Amino acid sequence: MIFLLLLVIFIFLLLLPFISSIRELVSPRDSASLRIDMEYCKDPRYFGTSFRDIVRKAVEPKIKNEGEISVKLSKDEIVEIAAEKSIPPGETIDHVLYIKDRFKSHQHGTFTKEIYVAGNANVGEENELRALAADGRITLDRKTKVTRWIDSEGNIIAGEDCDLGWSASCGGKLTISSGCQFRRLYGLPVATRERSPKDTPSFHPKGIEEIGDTALVIGEEWFILPPSTTFDKVVISKQNLLIKKKCVLKSDVKTYGNLVLEEGVKVAGNIFTEGNIDIKKSSRVFGNVFSQGALHIGDHVKIGREGMVKSVVSRKDILLCSGVLIFGYVSSGSGGKVQ
Amino acid sequence: MELVVLILKIYLSLTAVIMIVYFIRHLLFTLNRLFGEQRYYYQDILDSELPTVSVLVPMHNEEKVAADILDLLISAEYPQDKLEIIPINDHSTDNTKKIVNKYARQHPIIKPLHRTRGKRGKPAGLNEALKIVTSEIVIVFDADYLPPKGILRDMAVAFKDPEVGAMMGRVVPINTPKNLLTRLLDLERSSGYQVDQQARYNMKLIPQYGGTVGGFRRETFISLGGFDEDVLSEDTELTYKFFVNGWKVIYASRVECYEEVPEEWKSRAGQIKRWARGHSQVMFKYLWPVLKSPRISIWEKIDGTLLLCIYAVPFLISIGIAASLALFFIGEMQIVESIFLFFLVVVYHTFGNFAPFNQIGMAALLDGMTYRTRLIPFIFFVFLYNLWNASLGFINALVDFVSRREVSWQKTDRFRRKSKGMK
Numbered sequence: 001m002i003f004l005l006l007l008v009i010f011i012f013l014l015l016l017p018f019i020s021s022i023r024e025l026v027s028p029r030d031s032a033s034l035r036i037d038m039e040y041c042k043d044p045r046y047f048g049t050s051f052r053d054i055v056r057k058a059v060e061p062k063i064k065n066e067g068e069i070s071v072k073l074s075k076d077e078i079v080e081i082a083a084e085k086s087i088p089p090g091e092t093i094d095h096v097l098y099i100k101d102r103f104k105s106h107q108h109g110t111f112t113k114e115i116y117v118a119g120n121a122n123v124g125e126e127n128e129l130r131a132l133a134a135d136g137r138i139t140l141d142r143k144t145k146v147t148r149w150i151d152s153e154g155n156i157i158a159g160e161d162c163d164l165g166w167s168a169s170c171g172g173k174l175t176i177s178s179g180c181q182f183r184r185l186y187g188l189p190v191a192t193r194e195r196s197p198k199d200t201p202s203f204h205p206k207g208i209e210e211i212g213d214t215a216l217v218i219g220e221e222w223f224i225l226p227p228s229t230t231f232d233k234v235v236i237s238k239q240n241l242l243i244k245k246k247c248v249l250k251s252d253v254k255t256y257g258n259l260v261l262e263e264g265v266k267v268a269g270n271i272f273t274e275g276n277i278d279i280k281k282s283s284r285v286f287g288n289v290f291s292q293g294a295l296h297i298g299d300h301v302k303i304g305r306e307g308m309v310k311s312v313v314s315r316k317d318i319l320l321c322s323g324v325l326i327f328g329y330v331s332s333g334s335g336g337k338v339q
Numbered sequence: 340m341e342l343v344v345l346i347l348k349i350y351l352s353l354t355a356v357i358m359i360v361y362f363i364r365h366l367l368f369t370l371n372r373l374f375g376e377q378r379y380y381y382q383d384i385l386d387s388e389l390p391t392v393s394v395l396v397p398m399h400n401e402e403k404v405a406a407d408i409l410d411l412l413i414s415a416e417y418p419q420d421k422l423e424i425i426p427i428n429d430h431s432t433d434n435t436k437k438i439v440n441k442y443a444r445q446h447p448i449i450k451p452l453h454r455t456r457g458k459r460g461k462p463a464g465l466n467e468a469l470k471i472v473t474s475e476i477v478i479v480f481d482a483d484y485l486p487p488k489g490i491l492r493d494m495a496v497a498f499k500d501p502e503v504g505a506m507m508g509r510v511v512p513i514n515t516p517k518n519l520l521t522r523l524l525d526l527e528r529s530s531g532y533q534v535d536q537q538a539r540y541n542m543k544l545i546p547q548y549g550g551t552v553g554g555f556r557r558e559t560f561i562s563l564g565g566f567d568e569d570v571l572s573e574d575t576e577l578t579y580k581f582f583v584n585g586w587k588v589i590y591a592s593r594v595e596c597y598e599e600v601p602e603e604w605k606s607r608a609g610q611i612k613r614w615a616r617g618h619s620q621v622m623f624k625y626l627w628p629v630l631k632s633p634r635i636s637i638w639e640k641i642d643g644t645l646l647l648c649i650y651a652v653p654f655l656i657s658i659g660i661a662a663s664l665a666l667f668f669i670g671e672m673q674i675v676e677s678i679f680l681f682f683l684v685v686v687y688h689t690f691g692n693f694a695p696f697n698q699i700g701m702a703a704l705l706d707g708m709t710y711r712t713r714l715i716p717f718i719f720f721v722f723l724y725n726l727w728n729a730s731l732g733f734i735n736a737l738v739d740f741v742s743r744r745e746v747s748w749q750k751t752d753r754f755r756r757k758s759k760g761m762k
Contacts, residue, residue: 030710031516041489252501309387
């Protein structure tokens with residue numbers, strides 16, 4: 001009897017770890033394949049494009065109406081349809097706006113839902129808006145905060161100290177002023193406004209072992225290319241790399257550490273680094289710039305070229321100075337700022 | 340007898356050391372995914388100047404799946420003037436040729452390669468295709484794969500990095516709900532990609548090119564000698580070929596593609612045996628080049644060596660278990676040692692190769708899939724199953740190495756009921 005009891009206990013203990021397994025096998029709660037979006041394609045203007053599609057499909061059958069209607073977007077929403085709209089100062093709008101022509105808001109407006117504007121959109125000072133898609137130009141006055149995204153078929157101009165949310169994209173030129181914060185930008189080009197000259201912070205390289213301006217120095221920490229030198233081949237440095245003034249690199253550059261491009265350097269190819277990148281003023285990069293660290297882009301730096309799309313991607317912060325032109329896409333893992 | 344006992348004890352100690360090393364390796368991978376900095380892949384790079392790409396799809400009797408992958412590839416978003424799709428019909432005896440030709444007539448970017456002569460097998464087929472393609476980048480998909488629309492761009496952009504020789508995406512089983520085996524393989528795949536491959540990429544070690552959902556630089560690879568047609572794991576060989584010559588292989592978790600995993604244990608056994616045999620062939624070929632290569636960092640050498648030996652370990656453990664049994668029956672297995680060995684087996688099983696309780700659990704957590712972790716205890720049986728089949732595969736590789744015999748390619752069975760064209 002005792003033997004049988006022990007046997008039962010033994011079998012129970014043996015099966016104990018498998019009870020939950022057997023339960024999951026017999027009545028599965030989590031057996032589906034991991035989801036892959038088979039239609040996914042990288043689109044820097046995805047938010048705007050997809051919102052336009054949804055809102056047009058839902059609203060256009062009722063477009064002749066003006067005033068508020070109830071339609072199903074991603075969920076049931078109240079949509080206000082208007083030919084034009086001017087929002088008085090300090091007003092809060094809690095429904096979706098569908099504006100057939102121009103839109104203007106004065107200061108301190110709050111918009112908790114999306115806005116679609118078929119014409120131009122002028123957003124006043126210190127507004128807070130969730131998302132805005134405009135077929136015309138978008139102008140954001142200073143200190144406006146976007147919590148999600150803005151997208152324009154034309155140009156976007158963002159005033160000082162705006163927060164551009166997760167994504168600001170347009171089919172034309174995207175101009176951003178000093179103090180603006182962002183995560184992703186897309187414009188042809190993305191441009192930072194000129195401002196009065198002042199000292200610009202940058203990564204100050206430490207431990208550089210220089211012996212003169214004419215030497216190619218392979219130091220313990222830094223590899224230094226002398227100024228005004230031309231390199232035809234790909235340059236790969238397994239340490240930090242300092243490219244001195246007015247060097248011309250006709251191919252790609254990759255570093256395992258940090259990278260500093262001094263004034264007036266030209267790189268015809270792409271730049272990849274495992275560390276930080278500091279591109280000093282008036283340098284020119286024709287390809288993409290990718291950093292697993294932070295990125296500082298000095299005054300009047302140009303990246304990419306007209307008619308082409310290139311990217312500036314940083315896993316950490318991006319700091320853009322004044323007069324910067326980037327033809328294409330900018331993405332920062334932990335946020336970017338215009339100095 | 341004393342000498343035999345001594346040898347057995349030394350062997351057991353050696354097995355213990357190997358298990359501790361692998362335990363540390365896989366624990367570090369899990370901790371890296373949990374607490375470490377995660378390196379970015381390059382999918383965020385948008386570039387209007389993309390390289391020319393040839394997509395190679397090796398096919399041997401693939402009538403069940405051929406139309407599906409071709410439908411998806413022709414609708415892929417990639418500049419058509421920079422893309423060609425080359426189905427490699429490798430000695431098929433079913434309707435594969437007919438299906439491929441039908442697609443080729445309708446879509447000029449499909450340029451089939453029909454092989455009826457020469458050695459059959461994936462490496463031989465790829466080598467022949469490499470002779471006719473002219474693109475900068477070659478991307479390979481097995482015929483049962485279902486590539487999403489944007490995948491080619493996400494893969495090709497990796498080669499903007501001048502040091503990248505090859506890249507590898509993530510494989511996700513599409514037939515997960517089918518049965519216990521497919522569900523367990525789904526857990527294994529999650530762990531292998533979500534934790535193992537990503538951690539190796541983060542830690543700048545040796546992420547592995549997996550032979551499908553992967554791409555490489557055509558000209559560079561040809562200059563390195565192309566595929567060795569006598570090696571069954573052409574993917575592992577490519578990985579090491581690039582690394583010992585100073586190139587990098589990178590992993591892209593975001594580049595995801597569905598595959599069909601085996602639905603029958605027999606088929607799975609064949610797959611494991613082939614992988615173990617092919618991988619071990621590469622071990623015999625590349626262990627010394629990896630150790631002496633001046634182009635590989637010390638950490639890459641350590642990880643590269645451990646990765647090369649990974650299919651030898653089940654064999655070594657099996658011998659270790661036999662040794663411990665022998666010692667037990669001889670009466671030389673002291674209780675302290677046997678508990679220590681038992682502890683190591685548990686630790687190895689828990690954290691080491693196949694690593695269910697940390698890597699699979701972590702992968703499920705990262706993927707946001709929690710209830711499927713309830714199946715983890717069943718992985719114990721998979722461990723035993725893999726131990727046996729991988730050991731057989733390793734023995735085969737050992738015999739291949741000693742006898743220099745010719746090996747033949749064994750294709751994994753397909754289980755898709757009917758090709759629907761996916762459209």
